[in-house]
Amino acid sequence: MFSDNKKGKNVDHSNQQNRISQGTKIVGDITSQGGFRIDGEIEGNINTPNKVVIGQTGVVKGSLICKDADIEGHIEGVIQVSNLLAIKASALIEGEVTVGKLAVEPGATFNASCDMKGNLKSIAKDGKKQGEKSA
Numbered sequence: 001m002f003s004d005n006k007k008g009k010n011v012d013h014s015n016q017q018n019r020i021s022q023g024t025k026i027v028g029d030i031t032s033q034g035g036f037r038i039d040g041e042i043e044g045n046i047n048t049p050n051k052v053v054i055g056q057t058g059v060v061k062g063s064l065i066c067k068d069a070d071i072e073g074h075i076e077g078v079i080q081v082s083n084l085l086a087i088k089a090s091a092l093i094e095g096e097v098t099v100g101k102l103a104v105e106p107g108a109t110f111n112a113s114c115d116m117k118g119n120l121k122s123i124a125k126d127g128k129k130q131g132e133k134s135a
Contacts, residue, residue, distance in 0.1 A: 022057045029062075036066075038073070045077075056090050079112075 016034030020026060024040035035050035038058040046052060046060065051068040054060060058073035065080045072088040077095045079085070085099040089107035097114045104110060 020058075022055075054091075082117075 018032055018034055018036045020036065020038045020040040020042060022039040025043070026040070027043045029045040029047075030036075030042065031047045033049065035048060036046065036052045037055065038053065038060060039055040040057070041059040041061075043061045045063040045065075047063075047065045049067055051070070052064060052066045053070045054073040054075055056072045060073075060075040061077060063078040063080070064075060067081070068083045068085075069079070069081045070086045070088065071091040071093060073090070074092040075095070079093070079095060079097045079099075081097075081099045084101045084103065085097065087093060087102070087104045087108045087110060089105040091105075092109045092111075094111045095113075097112045099114065099116055100118055102114065102116065
């Protein structure tokens, strides 16, 4: 009568957020459908299809795979952001970065190789580069 059978229902995890508070240290890999706010320290890999925010006191040593990320703290490792990576002035980034879009505020430290995976607009139809003449 009062039961709500949730089997078979889709749950939207995009608005759910996990929080790692300052003073907390986690060693190990984390996988979640919800996003993250990290103000503590993580030694391990983070994987989520949602947004990750690393606050000013946040430290991540490991890989980060997510849709969007705002970085104010320190991250060292392989970073794969499918959409927007926003690097704030207080951020320190070290490692290898693959992004769809990148925004870096003045003052940020960005010691990383960066590969942008967006639409290649420099390639025209027929496989010819723009400005290339036909033979």
